[in-house]
Amino acid sequence: MQRIxxxxxxxxxxxxxxxxxxxxxxxxxxxxxxxxAFAEGVAMxxxxxxxxxxxxxxxxxxxxxxxxxxVNLVFGVFLAWLVTRFSFPGRRLLQTLxxxxxxxSPVVAGLVYLLLYGRNGxxxxxxxxxxxxxxxAWPGIVLVTIFVTCPFVARELIPxxxxxxxxxxxxxxxxxxxxxxxxxxxxxxxIKWALLYGxxxxxxxxxxxxxxxxxxxxSIRGETNTLPLHVELLYQDYNTVGAxxxxxxxxxxxxxxxxxxxxxxxxxxxxxxxx
Amino acid sequence: MNTLxxxxxxxxxxxxPGFGLSLGITLLFVSLxxxxxxxxxxxxxxxxxxxxxxxxxxxxxxxxxxLVTIGAAAAASMVNALFGLLMAWVxxxxxxxxxxxxxxxxxxxxxxxxAVAGITLATxxxxxxxxxxxxxxxxxxxxxxxxxxxxxxxxxxIPFVVRTVQPVLEDLPHEIxxxxxxxxxxxATAFRRVILPNLWxxxxxxxxxxxxxxxxxxxxxxxxxxNxxxxxxxxSLMIFVKLQEYDYVxxxxxxxxVLAVSLAxxxxxxxxQGRFIRxxxxxxx
Numbered sequence: 001m002q003r004i005x006x007x008x009x010x011x012x013x014x015x016x017x018x019x020x021x022x023x024x025x026x027x028x029x030x031x032x033x034x035x036x037a038f039a040e041g042v043a044m045x046x047x048x049x050x051x052x053x054x055x056x057x058x059x060x061x062x063x064x065x066x067x068x069x070x071v072n073l074v075f076g077v078f079l080a081w082l083v084t085r086f087s088f089p090g091r092r093l094l095q096t097l098x099x100x101x102x103x104x105s106p107v108v109a110g111l112v113y114l115l116l117y118g119r120n121g122x123x124x125x126x127x128x129x130x131x132x133x134x135x136x137a138w139p140g141i142v143l144v145t146i147f148v149t150c151p152f153v154a155r156e157l158i159p160x161x162x163x164x165x166x167x168x169x170x171x172x173x174x175x176x177x178x179x180x181x182x183x184x185x186x187x188x189x190x191i192k193w194a195l196l197y198g199x200x201x202x203x204x205x206x207x208x209x210x211x212x213x214x215x216x217x218x219s220i221r222g223e224t225n226t227l228p229l230h231v232e233l234l235y236q237d238y239n240t241v242g243a244x245x246x247x248x249x250x251x252x253x254x255x256x257x258x259x260x261x262x263x264x265x266x267x268x269x270x271x272x273x274x275x
Numbered sequence: 276m277n278t279l280x281x282x283x284x285x286x287x288x289x290x291x292p293g294f295g296l297s298l299g300i301t302l303l304f305v306s307l308x309x310x311x312x313x314x315x316x317x318x319x320x321x322x323x324x325x326x327x328x329x330x331x332x333x334x335x336x337x338x339x340x341x342l343v344t345i346g347a348a349a350a351a352s353m354v355n356a357l358f359g360l361l362m363a364w365v366x367x368x369x370x371x372x373x374x375x376x377x378x379x380x381x382x383x384x385x386x387x388x389x390a391v392a393g394i395t396l397a398t399x400x401x402x403x404x405x406x407x408x409x410x411x412x413x414x415x416x417x418x419x420x421x422x423x424x425x426x427x428x429x430x431x432x433i434p435f436v437v438r439t440v441q442p443v444l445e446d447l448p449h450e451i452x453x454x455x456x457x458x459x460x461x462x463a464t465a466f467r468r469v470i471l472p473n474l475w476x477x478x479x480x481x482x483x484x485x486x487x488x489x490x491x492x493x494x495x496x497x498x499x500x501x502n503x504x505x506x507x508x509x510x511s512l513m514i515f516v517k518l519q520e521y522d523y524v525x526x527x528x529x530x531x532x533v534l535a536v537s538l539a540x541x542x543x544x545x546x547x548q549g550r551f552i553r554x555x556x557x558x559x560x
Binding site for chain 1: 289290291292293294296297298300301304305308309310311312313315316318319358361362364365368369371373375377378379380381382383384385386387388389390391392394395396398399405406429430433449452453455456457462465466469470487488490491492493494498511512514515518523526527530533534537538540541542545
Protein backbone atom coordinates (compact mmCIF):
# COMPACT_ATOMS: atom_id res chain seq x y z
CA MET A 1 0.00 0.00 0.00
CA GLN A 2 1.14 3.48 -0.85
CA ARG A 3 1.51 6.07 1.87
CA ILE A 4 2.47 9.72 1.86
CA UNK A 5 6.16 10.30 2.47
CA UNK A 6 7.09 6.65 1.94
CA UNK A 7 9.63 7.32 -0.78
CA UNK A 8 13.04 6.23 0.61
CA UNK A 9 14.55 9.64 -0.07
CA UNK A 10 11.90 11.55 1.92
CA UNK A 11 11.93 8.92 4.65
CA UNK A 12 15.68 9.07 5.14
CA UNK A 13 15.69 12.87 5.04
CA UNK A 14 12.94 13.28 7.65
CA UNK A 15 14.24 10.58 10.02
CA UNK A 16 17.75 12.00 9.72
CA UNK A 17 16.55 15.53 10.39
CA UNK A 18 14.52 14.42 13.40
CA UNK A 19 17.42 12.48 14.90
CA UNK A 20 19.91 15.30 14.40
CA UNK A 21 17.59 17.91 15.91
CA UNK A 22 16.70 15.66 18.86
CA UNK A 23 20.39 14.92 19.48
CA UNK A 24 21.22 18.62 19.35
CA UNK A 25 18.39 20.02 21.43
CA UNK A 26 17.48 17.17 23.80
CA UNK A 27 20.33 14.69 24.11
CA UNK A 28 23.19 17.20 24.15
CA UNK A 29 21.85 19.16 27.17
CA UNK A 30 21.32 15.88 29.00
CA UNK A 31 24.89 14.76 28.31
CA UNK A 32 26.20 18.20 29.26
CA UNK A 33 24.63 17.99 32.73
CA UNK A 34 26.49 14.80 33.61
CA UNK A 35 29.69 15.91 31.85
CA UNK A 36 29.75 19.09 33.96
CA ALA A 37 28.91 17.23 37.16
CA PHE A 38 31.84 14.86 36.66
CA ALA A 39 34.16 17.52 35.18
CA GLU A 40 36.46 17.37 38.20
CA GLY A 41 36.24 13.63 38.70
CA VAL A 42 34.09 11.20 40.60
CA ALA A 43 35.68 12.02 43.95
CA MET A 44 34.74 15.68 43.57
CA UNK A 45 31.22 14.64 42.56
CA UNK A 46 30.82 12.73 45.82
CA UNK A 47 32.38 15.54 47.81
CA UNK A 48 29.89 18.01 46.29
CA UNK A 49 27.04 15.64 46.87
CA UNK A 50 27.84 15.09 50.53
CA UNK A 51 28.16 18.81 51.20
CA UNK A 52 26.15 19.73 54.29
CA UNK A 53 23.90 22.21 52.50
CA UNK A 54 23.32 19.94 49.51
CA UNK A 55 22.22 17.16 51.85
CA UNK A 56 19.90 19.56 53.68
CA UNK A 57 18.42 20.64 50.32
CA UNK A 58 17.86 17.02 49.31
CA UNK A 59 16.18 16.34 52.66
CA UNK A 60 13.85 19.33 52.35
CA UNK A 61 12.92 18.46 48.78
CA UNK A 62 12.09 14.88 49.80
CA UNK A 63 10.04 16.10 52.74
CA UNK A 64 8.04 18.56 50.62
CA UNK A 65 7.41 15.92 47.96
CA UNK A 66 6.27 13.33 50.50
CA UNK A 67 3.72 15.79 51.87
CA UNK A 68 2.53 16.92 48.44
CA UNK A 69 1.91 13.54 46.82
CA UNK A 70 -0.74 12.14 49.20
CA VAL A 71 -2.71 15.42 49.21
CA ASN A 72 -2.87 15.58 45.43
CA LEU A 73 -3.49 11.86 45.16
CA VAL A 74 -6.60 12.07 47.33
CA PHE A 75 -7.80 15.25 45.61
CA GLY A 76 -7.18 13.82 42.14
CA VAL A 77 -9.12 10.62 42.84
CA PHE A 78 -12.11 12.46 44.32
CA LEU A 79 -12.18 14.99 41.49
CA ALA A 80 -11.94 12.30 38.81
CA TRP A 81 -14.70 10.28 40.51
CA LEU A 82 -16.88 13.38 40.70
CA VAL A 83 -16.55 14.53 37.09
CA THR A 84 -16.60 11.12 35.43
CA ARG A 85 -19.29 9.36 37.49
CA PHE A 86 -21.84 12.13 38.01
CA SER A 87 -23.37 14.77 35.84
CA PHE A 88 -24.15 18.10 37.45
CA PRO A 89 -24.20 21.77 36.51
CA GLY A 90 -20.72 23.31 36.53
CA ARG A 91 -18.94 20.08 35.70
CA ARG A 92 -17.12 21.53 32.72
CA LEU A 93 -16.22 24.68 34.63
CA LEU A 94 -14.64 22.51 37.32
CA GLN A 95 -12.55 20.74 34.70
CA THR A 96 -11.34 24.08 33.36
CA LEU A 97 -10.60 25.35 36.88
CA UNK A 98 -8.19 22.55 37.67
CA UNK A 99 -6.15 23.52 34.62
CA UNK A 100 -5.40 26.92 36.18
CA UNK A 101 -2.03 25.84 37.62
CA UNK A 102 -0.90 24.84 34.12
CA UNK A 103 -1.68 28.29 32.75
CA UNK A 104 -0.48 30.40 35.67
CA SER A 105 3.15 31.46 35.61
CA PRO A 106 4.98 29.85 38.57
CA VAL A 107 6.11 33.26 39.77
CA VAL A 108 2.51 34.48 39.84
CA ALA A 109 1.53 31.33 41.75
CA GLY A 110 4.21 32.04 44.33
CA LEU A 111 3.11 35.69 44.51
CA VAL A 112 -0.56 35.00 45.24
CA TYR A 113 0.41 32.63 48.08
CA LEU A 114 2.82 35.22 49.41
CA LEU A 115 0.06 37.84 49.38
CA LEU A 116 -2.36 35.52 51.16
CA TYR A 117 -0.11 34.02 53.79
CA GLY A 118 2.53 36.75 54.10
CA ARG A 119 2.57 38.94 57.18
CA ASN A 120 0.34 41.58 55.55
CA GLY A 121 -1.97 39.06 53.93
CA UNK A 122 -5.57 38.19 54.71
CA UNK A 123 -4.75 34.91 56.38
CA UNK A 124 -1.10 35.60 57.13
CA UNK A 125 -1.86 38.50 59.50
CA UNK A 126 -4.00 36.27 61.69
CA UNK A 127 -1.46 33.45 61.58
CA UNK A 128 1.32 35.86 62.44
CA UNK A 129 -0.49 37.01 65.56
CA UNK A 130 -0.62 33.33 66.58
CA UNK A 131 3.10 32.88 65.86
CA UNK A 132 2.56 30.60 62.90
CA UNK A 133 4.91 31.29 60.04
CA UNK A 134 4.03 29.95 56.62
CA UNK A 135 5.95 32.10 54.21
CA UNK A 136 9.74 31.80 54.04
CA ALA A 137 9.37 28.46 55.85
CA TRP A 138 8.59 24.91 54.77
CA PRO A 139 4.78 25.14 54.97
CA GLY A 140 4.80 27.83 52.26
CA ILE A 141 6.94 25.64 50.03
CA VAL A 142 4.54 22.73 50.52
CA LEU A 143 1.50 24.90 49.74
CA VAL A 144 2.83 26.27 46.45
CA THR A 145 4.06 22.83 45.46
CA ILE A 146 0.57 21.45 46.02
CA PHE A 147 -0.79 24.29 43.88
CA VAL A 148 1.50 23.73 40.90
CA THR A 149 1.14 19.92 40.93
CA CYS A 150 -2.56 19.48 41.71
CA PRO A 151 -3.78 18.85 38.12
CA PHE A 152 -1.48 15.90 37.36
CA VAL A 153 -3.29 12.97 39.02
CA ALA A 154 -6.74 14.18 37.96
CA ARG A 155 -5.60 14.80 34.38
CA GLU A 156 -4.32 11.22 34.10
CA LEU A 157 -7.44 9.69 35.66
CA ILE A 158 -10.27 11.64 33.99
CA PRO A 159 -9.83 10.47 30.36
CA UNK A 160 -9.32 6.87 31.47
CA UNK A 161 -12.32 6.76 33.81
CA UNK A 162 -14.44 8.49 31.19
CA UNK A 163 -13.49 5.87 28.62
CA UNK A 164 -14.11 2.98 31.01
CA UNK A 165 -17.56 4.18 31.97
CA UNK A 166 -19.45 3.45 35.18
CA UNK A 167 -21.10 0.13 34.28
CA UNK A 168 -18.80 -2.11 36.34
CA UNK A 169 -19.20 0.08 39.39
CA UNK A 170 -22.96 0.30 38.96
CA UNK A 171 -23.13 -3.48 38.74
CA UNK A 172 -21.14 -3.80 41.96
CA UNK A 173 -23.40 -1.34 43.78
CA UNK A 174 -26.51 -3.15 42.52
CA UNK A 175 -25.05 -6.36 43.92
CA UNK A 176 -24.84 -4.68 47.29
CA UNK A 177 -21.21 -3.57 47.60
CA UNK A 178 -20.47 -0.53 49.75
CA UNK A 179 -18.87 2.58 48.27
CA UNK A 180 -15.42 1.83 49.67
CA UNK A 181 -15.58 -1.78 48.49
CA UNK A 182 -16.58 -0.66 44.99
CA UNK A 183 -13.67 1.73 44.86
CA UNK A 184 -11.14 -0.74 46.24
CA UNK A 185 -12.26 -3.84 44.33
CA UNK A 186 -13.60 -2.41 41.05
CA UNK A 187 -12.30 1.11 40.38
CA UNK A 188 -8.78 0.89 41.79
CA UNK A 189 -7.68 -2.18 39.79
CA UNK A 190 -8.84 -0.42 36.62
CA ILE A 191 -7.05 2.85 37.26
CA LYS A 192 -3.96 1.79 39.18
CA TRP A 193 -1.46 2.35 36.36
CA ALA A 194 -2.84 5.77 35.45
CA LEU A 195 -2.81 6.61 39.14
CA LEU A 196 0.81 5.53 39.40
CA TYR A 197 1.76 7.63 36.39
CA GLY A 198 -0.06 10.61 37.86
CA UNK A 199 1.96 10.19 41.05
CA UNK A 200 5.20 9.92 39.07
CA UNK A 201 4.41 13.17 37.23
CA UNK A 202 3.46 14.88 40.49
CA UNK A 203 6.70 13.69 42.00
CA UNK A 204 8.80 14.94 39.07
CA UNK A 205 7.25 18.38 39.16
CA UNK A 206 7.24 18.63 42.97
CA UNK A 207 10.93 17.78 43.16
CA UNK A 208 11.83 20.24 40.42
CA UNK A 209 9.56 23.25 41.00
CA UNK A 210 11.59 26.43 40.92
CA UNK A 211 9.71 29.65 40.13
CA UNK A 212 6.89 29.37 42.66
CA UNK A 213 9.13 28.00 45.39
CA UNK A 214 11.76 30.69 44.89
CA UNK A 215 9.15 33.38 45.62
CA UNK A 216 7.98 31.89 48.93
CA UNK A 217 11.11 30.19 50.22
CA UNK A 218 13.50 32.97 51.20
CA SER A 219 16.31 30.58 50.20
CA ILE A 220 17.93 30.25 53.61
CA ARG A 221 20.82 27.84 53.18
CA GLY A 222 20.29 24.62 55.11
CA GLU A 223 16.75 25.66 56.06
CA THR A 224 14.40 26.64 53.25
CA ASN A 225 16.60 25.82 50.30
CA THR A 226 15.16 23.10 48.09
CA LEU A 227 17.34 21.24 45.61
CA PRO A 228 16.43 23.37 42.54
CA LEU A 229 17.02 26.55 44.57
CA HIS A 230 20.32 25.10 45.71
CA VAL A 231 21.28 24.59 42.06
CA GLU A 232 20.68 28.30 41.49
CA LEU A 233 22.63 29.35 44.59
CA LEU A 234 25.68 27.26 43.67
CA TYR A 235 25.52 28.47 40.07
CA GLN A 236 25.46 32.08 41.17
CA ASP A 237 28.38 31.40 43.51
CA TYR A 238 30.32 30.35 40.37
CA ASN A 239 30.51 26.83 41.79
CA THR A 240 29.56 25.34 38.41
CA VAL A 241 30.58 21.78 39.21
CA GLY A 242 28.64 21.89 42.48
CA ALA A 243 25.57 23.29 40.72
CA UNK A 244 25.71 20.57 38.08
CA UNK A 245 26.18 17.90 40.72
CA UNK A 246 22.85 18.85 42.27
CA UNK A 247 21.42 19.24 38.75
CA UNK A 248 22.60 15.73 37.82
CA UNK A 249 20.67 14.34 40.77
CA UNK A 250 17.52 16.10 39.52
CA UNK A 251 18.22 14.95 35.96
CA UNK A 252 18.47 11.39 37.24
CA UNK A 253 14.98 11.69 38.73
CA UNK A 254 13.79 13.04 35.37
CA UNK A 255 15.33 10.05 33.55
CA UNK A 256 13.67 7.65 35.98
CA UNK A 257 10.35 9.41 35.30
CA UNK A 258 10.81 8.93 31.54
CA UNK A 259 11.76 5.28 32.04
CA UNK A 260 8.69 4.68 34.20
CA UNK A 261 6.48 6.26 31.57
CA UNK A 262 7.97 4.14 28.78
CA UNK A 263 7.52 1.01 30.92
CA UNK A 264 3.87 1.77 31.74
CA UNK A 265 3.09 2.52 28.08
CA UNK A 266 4.81 -0.68 26.95
CA UNK A 267 2.72 -2.63 29.47
CA UNK A 268 -0.48 -1.02 28.22
CA UNK A 269 0.17 -1.75 24.53
CA UNK A 270 1.24 -5.32 25.33
CA UNK A 271 -2.01 -5.91 27.16
CA UNK A 272 -3.98 -4.33 24.30
CA UNK A 273 -2.43 -6.67 21.74
CA UNK A 274 -2.90 -9.67 24.05
CA UNK A 275 -6.57 -8.93 24.57
CA MET B 276 -35.29 7.14 22.56
CA ASN B 277 -34.92 3.84 24.37
CA THR B 278 -36.30 3.19 27.81
CA LEU B 279 -32.94 2.89 29.51
CA UNK B 280 -31.86 6.36 28.49
CA UNK B 281 -35.27 7.63 29.51
CA UNK B 282 -34.98 6.01 32.92
CA UNK B 283 -31.46 7.28 33.38
CA UNK B 284 -32.49 10.83 32.68
CA UNK B 285 -35.62 10.92 34.74
CA UNK B 286 -34.30 9.00 37.77
CA UNK B 287 -33.29 11.58 40.34
CA UNK B 288 -31.45 9.06 42.52
CA UNK B 289 -27.81 8.48 41.67
CA UNK B 290 -26.78 4.85 41.61
CA UNK B 291 -23.15 5.32 42.55
CA PRO B 292 -22.27 6.51 46.04
CA GLY B 293 -19.92 9.31 47.00
CA PHE B 294 -21.44 12.28 45.19
CA GLY B 295 -21.71 14.44 48.30
CA LEU B 296 -18.33 13.46 49.67
CA SER B 297 -16.40 13.96 46.43
CA LEU B 298 -18.23 17.20 45.66
CA GLY B 299 -17.43 18.49 49.15
CA ILE B 300 -13.76 17.59 49.06
CA THR B 301 -13.31 18.88 45.52
CA LEU B 302 -15.02 22.20 46.19
CA LEU B 303 -13.09 22.67 49.42
CA PHE B 304 -9.79 21.95 47.68
CA VAL B 305 -10.57 24.11 44.64
CA SER B 306 -11.64 27.04 46.80
CA LEU B 307 -8.77 26.85 49.29
CA UNK B 308 -5.91 25.91 46.98
CA UNK B 309 -6.89 27.50 43.66
CA UNK B 310 -9.38 30.32 44.16
CA UNK B 311 -8.65 31.83 47.58
CA UNK B 312 -5.01 32.65 46.74
CA UNK B 313 -6.12 34.28 43.49
CA UNK B 314 -8.51 36.55 45.41
CA UNK B 315 -5.56 37.91 47.38
CA UNK B 316 -4.41 39.54 44.15
CA UNK B 317 -7.75 41.35 43.96
CA UNK B 318 -7.41 42.35 47.61
CA UNK B 319 -3.95 43.71 47.10
CA UNK B 320 -5.06 45.78 44.12
CA UNK B 321 -8.38 46.97 45.60
CA UNK B 322 -6.77 50.06 47.13
CA UNK B 323 -4.99 51.07 43.96
CA UNK B 324 -6.56 53.73 41.76
CA UNK B 325 -6.94 53.09 38.06
CA UNK B 326 -4.38 55.79 37.22
CA UNK B 327 -1.80 54.28 39.57
CA UNK B 328 -2.49 50.82 38.19
CA UNK B 329 -2.04 52.04 34.64
CA UNK B 330 1.17 53.86 35.59
CA UNK B 331 2.65 50.64 36.98
CA UNK B 332 1.72 48.37 34.13
CA UNK B 333 2.70 50.87 31.42
CA UNK B 334 6.07 51.77 32.89
CA UNK B 335 8.57 51.69 29.93
CA UNK B 336 10.77 48.99 31.50
CA UNK B 337 7.71 46.77 32.08
CA UNK B 338 6.36 47.37 28.59
CA UNK B 339 9.78 46.42 27.20
CA UNK B 340 9.53 43.16 29.18
CA UNK B 341 6.09 42.41 27.67
CA LEU B 342 7.53 42.84 24.18
CA VAL B 343 10.54 40.64 24.91
CA THR B 344 8.34 37.93 26.49
CA ILE B 345 5.66 37.90 23.80
CA GLY B 346 8.19 38.08 20.95
CA ALA B 347 10.34 35.28 22.31
CA ALA B 348 7.31 33.13 23.19
CA ALA B 349 5.85 33.60 19.70
CA ALA B 350 9.15 32.67 18.06
CA ALA B 351 9.55 29.67 20.38
CA SER B 352 6.06 28.33 19.73
CA MET B 353 6.38 28.79 15.95
CA VAL B 354 9.63 26.83 15.96
CA ASN B 355 7.98 24.22 18.14
CA ALA B 356 5.05 23.92 15.74
CA LEU B 357 7.44 22.87 12.96
CA PHE B 358 9.69 20.78 15.21
CA GLY B 359 6.70 19.08 16.85
CA LEU B 360 5.05 18.34 13.51
CA LEU B 361 8.26 16.75 12.22
CA MET B 362 8.75 14.67 15.38
CA ALA B 363 5.14 13.50 15.49
CA TRP B 364 5.26 12.56 11.81
CA VAL B 365 8.51 10.63 12.12
CA UNK B 366 7.37 8.85 15.30
CA UNK B 367 3.99 7.81 13.87
CA UNK B 368 4.80 7.07 10.21
CA UNK B 369 8.25 5.47 10.22
CA UNK B 370 10.02 2.52 11.83
CA UNK B 371 13.70 2.95 12.56
CA UNK B 372 16.24 1.93 15.20
CA UNK B 373 16.13 4.18 18.26
CA UNK B 374 12.50 5.12 17.73
CA UNK B 375 11.42 4.23 21.26
CA UNK B 376 14.30 6.21 22.69
CA UNK B 377 13.39 9.23 20.58
CA UNK B 378 9.79 8.91 21.73
CA UNK B 379 10.81 8.80 25.39
CA UNK B 380 13.22 11.71 24.93
CA UNK B 381 10.36 13.97 23.77
CA UNK B 382 9.06 14.20 27.34
CA UNK B 383 12.41 15.22 28.79
CA UNK B 384 11.61 18.95 28.97
CA UNK B 385 8.57 18.24 31.18
CA UNK B 386 10.46 15.87 33.46
CA UNK B 387 13.60 17.98 33.79
CA UNK B 388 13.38 20.74 36.42
CA UNK B 389 13.37 24.15 34.75
CA ALA B 390 16.32 25.45 36.77
CA VAL B 391 18.39 22.49 35.57
CA ALA B 392 17.39 23.21 31.97
CA GLY B 393 18.26 26.87 32.57
CA ILE B 394 21.81 26.41 33.85
CA THR B 395 22.50 23.70 31.26
CA LEU B 396 21.42 25.82 28.29
CA ALA B 397 23.24 28.85 29.68
CA THR B 398 26.43 26.80 30.01
CA UNK B 399 26.10 25.11 26.60
CA UNK B 400 25.49 28.34 24.72
CA UNK B 401 27.84 30.66 26.61
CA UNK B 402 30.87 31.79 24.61
CA UNK B 403 32.99 29.00 26.15
CA UNK B 404 30.29 26.31 25.97
CA UNK B 405 30.08 23.42 23.50
CA UNK B 406 27.47 25.12 21.32
CA UNK B 407 28.55 28.70 21.98
CA UNK B 408 32.08 27.99 20.73
CA UNK B 409 30.69 26.64 17.46
CA UNK B 410 28.28 29.51 16.92
CA UNK B 411 30.57 32.38 17.92
CA UNK B 412 32.73 32.30 14.72
CA UNK B 413 29.49 32.51 12.71
CA UNK B 414 28.62 35.67 14.55
CA UNK B 415 25.65 34.08 16.34
CA UNK B 416 25.26 34.95 19.98
CA UNK B 417 22.66 33.02 21.92
CA UNK B 418 23.42 33.36 25.62
CA UNK B 419 22.37 36.65 27.20
CA UNK B 420 20.38 37.69 24.14
CA UNK B 421 16.80 37.54 22.96
CA UNK B 422 17.62 34.34 21.02
CA UNK B 423 18.65 32.60 24.24
CA UNK B 424 15.31 33.47 25.84
CA UNK B 425 13.44 32.01 22.86
CA UNK B 426 15.66 28.92 22.95
CA UNK B 427 14.95 28.28 26.63
CA UNK B 428 11.21 28.79 26.07
CA UNK B 429 11.27 26.47 23.07
CA UNK B 430 13.09 23.78 25.05
CA UNK B 431 10.65 23.73 27.96
CA UNK B 432 7.60 23.57 25.68
CA ILE B 433 8.78 20.94 23.16
CA PRO B 434 6.34 18.19 24.30
CA PHE B 435 3.13 20.21 23.77
CA VAL B 436 2.94 20.07 19.96
CA VAL B 437 4.40 16.56 19.65
CA ARG B 438 2.00 15.08 22.16
CA THR B 439 -1.14 16.79 20.81
CA VAL B 440 -0.43 16.03 17.14
CA GLN B 441 0.81 12.44 17.64
CA PRO B 442 -2.51 10.79 18.64
CA VAL B 443 -4.44 12.57 15.86
CA LEU B 444 -1.92 11.43 13.28
CA GLU B 445 -2.14 7.87 14.62
CA ASP B 446 -5.91 7.86 14.18
CA LEU B 447 -5.86 9.03 10.56
CA PRO B 448 -7.04 6.12 8.36
CA HIS B 449 -4.61 4.73 5.79
CA GLU B 450 -7.18 5.18 3.05
CA ILE B 451 -6.68 8.94 3.05
CA UNK B 452 -3.09 8.52 1.88
CA UNK B 453 -4.02 6.02 -0.74
CA UNK B 454 -6.88 8.07 -2.13
CA UNK B 455 -4.75 11.18 -2.47
CA UNK B 456 -1.82 9.40 -4.07
CA UNK B 457 -3.82 7.27 -6.51
CA UNK B 458 -5.59 10.41 -7.67
CA UNK B 459 -2.18 11.65 -8.68
CA UNK B 460 -1.19 14.10 -5.95
CA UNK B 461 2.50 14.51 -5.16
CA UNK B 462 3.70 13.83 -1.59
CA ALA B 463 3.93 17.52 -0.82
CA THR B 464 0.49 18.32 -2.23
CA ALA B 465 -1.11 15.32 -0.51
CA PHE B 466 0.40 16.37 2.80
CA ARG B 467 -0.67 19.97 2.44
CA ARG B 468 -4.17 19.31 1.10
CA VAL B 469 -5.11 16.09 2.87
CA ILE B 470 -3.06 15.51 6.03
CA LEU B 471 -2.55 19.06 7.26
CA PRO B 472 -6.26 20.02 7.38
CA ASN B 473 -6.83 17.03 9.67
CA LEU B 474 -3.94 17.96 11.95
CA TRP B 475 -4.72 21.66 12.02
CA UNK B 476 -6.82 21.74 15.24
CA UNK B 477 -4.30 19.65 17.20
CA UNK B 478 -1.45 21.72 15.83
CA UNK B 479 -3.09 25.00 16.85
CA UNK B 480 -3.96 23.66 20.31
CA UNK B 481 -0.44 22.35 20.88
CA UNK B 482 1.16 25.57 19.66
CA UNK B 483 -1.24 27.61 21.80
CA UNK B 484 -0.38 25.60 24.91
CA UNK B 485 3.33 26.00 24.15
CA UNK B 486 2.81 29.75 23.81
CA UNK B 487 0.97 30.03 27.17
CA UNK B 488 3.66 28.00 28.87
CA UNK B 489 6.40 30.11 27.30
CA UNK B 490 4.78 33.35 28.47
CA UNK B 491 5.04 32.19 32.07
CA UNK B 492 8.36 30.37 31.93
CA UNK B 493 10.83 31.57 34.54
CA UNK B 494 13.37 29.02 35.76
CA UNK B 495 14.72 28.01 32.37
CA UNK B 496 14.89 31.56 31.04
CA UNK B 497 16.51 33.67 33.75
CA UNK B 498 19.88 31.92 33.58
CA UNK B 499 20.36 32.37 29.84
CA UNK B 500 18.60 35.74 29.52
CA UNK B 501 21.27 37.97 31.01
CA ASN B 502 18.40 40.05 32.46
CA UNK B 503 19.39 43.43 31.06
CA UNK B 504 16.69 46.07 31.71
CA UNK B 505 14.82 47.07 28.53
CA UNK B 506 16.54 44.33 26.54
CA UNK B 507 16.45 40.83 27.94
CA UNK B 508 14.12 41.05 30.94
CA UNK B 509 11.03 38.83 30.85
CA UNK B 510 7.79 39.81 32.59
CA SER B 511 8.00 37.02 35.20
CA LEU B 512 11.35 38.45 36.20
CA MET B 513 9.84 41.94 36.55
CA ILE B 514 7.39 40.52 39.09
CA PHE B 515 10.26 38.84 40.90
CA VAL B 516 12.31 42.05 40.94
CA LYS B 517 9.38 44.09 42.34
CA LEU B 518 8.95 41.48 45.08
CA GLN B 519 12.58 41.69 46.07
CA GLU B 520 12.12 45.44 46.42
CA TYR B 521 9.09 44.70 48.67
CA ASP B 522 6.91 46.50 46.13
CA TYR B 523 3.94 44.15 46.57
CA VAL B 524 1.50 46.45 44.75
CA UNK B 525 3.77 46.73 41.72
CA UNK B 526 4.31 42.98 41.64
CA UNK B 527 0.57 42.33 41.95
CA UNK B 528 -0.33 44.79 39.20
CA UNK B 529 2.07 43.19 36.71
CA UNK B 530 1.02 39.71 37.86
CA UNK B 531 -2.63 40.58 37.24
CA UNK B 532 -1.79 41.41 33.62
CA VAL B 533 0.10 38.14 33.16
CA LEU B 534 -2.65 36.16 34.87
CA ALA B 535 -5.45 37.76 32.83
CA VAL B 536 -3.64 37.11 29.55
CA SER B 537 -2.83 33.47 30.32
CA LEU B 538 -6.30 32.66 31.66
CA ALA B 539 -7.92 34.31 28.63
CA UNK B 540 -5.70 32.30 26.30
CA UNK B 541 -6.46 29.06 28.16
CA UNK B 542 -10.18 29.75 28.01
CA UNK B 543 -10.03 30.64 24.31
CA UNK B 544 -8.15 27.41 23.55
CA UNK B 545 -10.67 25.36 25.54
CA UNK B 546 -13.65 26.99 23.82
CA UNK B 547 -12.10 26.69 20.38
CA GLN B 548 -11.28 23.05 20.96
CA GLY B 549 -14.75 22.36 22.33
CA ARG B 550 -16.38 23.97 19.28
CA PHE B 551 -14.20 21.95 16.94
CA ILE B 552 -14.99 18.66 18.70
CA ARG B 553 -18.70 19.43 18.55
CA UNK B 554 -18.49 20.15 14.85
CA UNK B 555 -16.61 16.90 14.32
CA UNK B 556 -19.09 14.75 16.23
CA UNK B 557 -22.23 16.45 15.02
CA UNK B 558 -23.48 18.15 18.16
CA UNK B 559 -22.06 15.87 20.87
CA UNK B 560 -18.94 16.90 22.67
